[in-house]
Amino acid sequence: MDLRTIFNSFGAREDYRQIIEEFNDFIKLYEMALLELQSDIEIIELEWQTRYEYSPFEHIKTRMKTPQSLHKKIERKGVPFTIEGIRDNIFDIVGLRIVTSFEDDVYKIYELLKGRNDLKIKRVKDYIKNPKPSGYKSLHLIVETELILSEGIRWVPAEIQIRTLAMDFFASTEHKLQYKYNTKELSQEMKDELFEVAQASSQLDEKMTKVRNTILID
Structure with missing residues (x-):
């Protein structure tokens, strides 16, 4: 589906060239914001490695x-x-x-993001402390990232998800089963099995954290 088809489906005006140019200019702001956000996160990771000789980022x-x-x-x-x-x-x-190795690293990264002047956190959904019924866990942030342009500063919205490797494995598998294979509604049996997988993933996170903490104490 191209942009012309999408505009037509909404009954948009037919001077497609002008509206597509306007829309493309609008979208380019988001492309630039994503590059800026990725650069900021990579700098945070590099600083963490320099300071602690360790990175929570997988x-x-x-x-x-x-x-x-x-x-x-x-x-x-x-x-x-x-x-x-x-x-x-x-x-x-x-x-x-x-994606991080340990659950507590999720919140450490969140605290780092909260302290930045070039990022505004507008909304937080904590599916780690309050998992979805399926067992899905992740920390979801809606943020605005600062974009410095020749005509001035723009704040562009974006979503940041922070989760552990185990959470990411479950989320990716659930997504593939439900969407990639065109399954509109999973059977209750499959939902129950996926929930068991989610519980096992949570237990894995807990065990890995205990092992890490034991090593640090020793």
Whole structure:
């Protein structure tokens, strides 16, 4: 699906060239913001390694919603199909996922992000302390990252997810089962089995933290 098809599905005006140019300029702000956010996180990681000779970061992954994905979310939320409507209602056009080794590192990274002047944390959803019914765990942040442009400073929204390796394994597997294989609704038996996997992942996090803490004490 291209942008012209998406605009047409919302009954947008037919001077496609102008509206697509406007939309592309709007989206480029998010592309630049994602580069800025990724750079900031990489600097945090490098500073942590320099100071503590250790990094809580296992890996970092960025993503940007495709036009199709954005189209579906706009429809689902009933958002006006305008630049203003999208800007004021959709805050996860770009996202960054940080994967750590240990659960307490999730909150250490969160505290680091809270202390930055070039990042505003607007909303927090803690699915670690309050897991979803499926057993899914992760710390979700909606932030605004500072983007310094020639015409001035812009604050652009983004989503940051922070989770452990075990949480990431479960989340990725659940996503593949439910979405990648076109399964709209998992059976109760499959949900129960996935919940058991989530519990096992949590136990693994707890055991690894105990081992790490024992080593540090010794």
